[in-house]
Amino acid sequence: MKSFFRLVLLSLVLLIVALVSALTAMRFAIHSGEVAVPDLVGRSPAEARRIAEEKGQEVNVERQYYSATVPEGRIVSQMPLAGTKVRRGWEISVAESLGPQRVAIPNVLGESDRAAEINIQRRGLDVSAVAQIALPGTAADQVIAQSPPPNASGVSAPKISLLLAEAPRPASFVMPNFVGQQLGGVTSVLQSAGLRVGTVTATAASDNPSPTSAPLPASTIVAQDPAAGQQVNVGVAVNFVMR
Numbered sequence: 330m331k332s333f334f335r336l337v338l339l340s341l342v343l344l345i346v347a348l349v350s351a352l353t354a355m356r357f358a359i360h361s362g363e364v365a366v367p368d369l370v371g372r373s374p375a376e377a378r379r380i381a382e383e384k385g386q387e388v389n390v391e392r393q394y395y396s397a398t399v400p401e402g403r404i405v406s407q408m409p410l411a412g413t414k415v416r417r418g419w420e421i422s423v424a425e426s427l428g429p430q431r432v433a434i435p436n437v438l439g440e441s442d443r444a445a446e447i448n449i450q451r452r453g454l455d456v457s458a459v460a461q462i463a464l465p466g467t468a469a470d471q472v473i474a475q476s477p478p479p480n481a482s483g484v485s486a487p488k489i490s491l492l493l494a495e496a497p498r499p500a501s502f503v504m505p506n507f508v509g510q511q512l513g514g515v516t517s518v519l520q521s522a523g524l525r526v527g528t529v530t531a532t533a534a535s536d537n538p539s540p541t542s543a544p545l546p547a548s549t550i551v552a553q554d555p556a557a558g559q560q561v562n563v564g565v566a567v568n569f570v571m572r
Contacts, residue, residue, distance in 0.1 A: 368411035369404050369423055377404055377423060385417035392424040394485050401428030427487060434489065436479035442470045442493050449489050457488035461495040469496035499562040506557035512548050512571060519567060527554075527566030548572065 364384045369377040378388045399405040405426040409415060432452050437445035446456050464473060474492035477484050500523070507515045516526055531548065552570035555561050 362416050363414045364417055366407075366409050366411055366413045366415055366419075366421060369407050369421065370411070371399060371403050373402055374404065374423070374425060377421075381421055386415070387418070387420045389420050389422050390425050391422045393427050393487065394424050395428065395430040395487065396426040397429050399426040399428075401426055430482065430484050432487070434477050434479055434481045434484060437472050437475055437489070437491070438479070440472050442472065442491065445472045445475075445491060453487070455488045456491060457486070458490040459493060460491075461493045463497050464494045465497060467494035469494060499564070501560055501562045504553075504555045504557055504559045504561050504567075507550050507553050507567075507569070508557070510550055512550060512569065515550065515569075523563035524561070525564070525566050527568040529569050529571060531571045 364386065366386070367380050367384060369380065369388070372380070374388065374390050381388045394405055396405045403426050404423045407421055407423045409419075409421065432454060434454075435448050435452055437448050440448065442459070449456055462473075467473060471494045472491050473494050476490045502522070505518075507518075512526075512529070519526060532551070548571035550569050551572045554568040555565070
């Protein structure tokens, strides 16, 4: 009996030793694949790539910024930061310095979007984000705001964001149900709403609809197009079938 317990105890000890060894080996394998991110700030992109490749990492120049302290063509920032532990093959995103700001920010307010884009690119700058907003009394596609503002200094990125005026959307509403009403009264309602009467056809109970140029004001509407409940804009023609 004692031999049996000793055998069980020995088996448990061997199992624990095996588990500890496996965990240690796994932890060693994981950490052996990690490397520290090198400090690339102030180096050229080519030099940064060479240093990163020696550690099994990659460098990607994602952005360019003006910098009064970092010379042009040198890396001004990086992510992850230097010293961070990452796995081999990790990509390091860097920003390249354009040197001090030398280009004046143009004034493109009031210009069309196309003219503003040409003006910006002519100065070696790029258009960043473009947004639109409806503004009464302003021509469509006209620049109404820009960032950075005209002649700004201390700009970080060589990009300008624009806010354009968009054409005002026509007034719209839900088409009411005119079936069962007389054409004379409906015509005045349409005109007051900015709509107009389109094609009017007359039909009898057993006849097919046929166009008529002189519908009687007292005629009753039996069908309409657009149908009741549809979204319509001002100026739309409403067609009727009369009886």
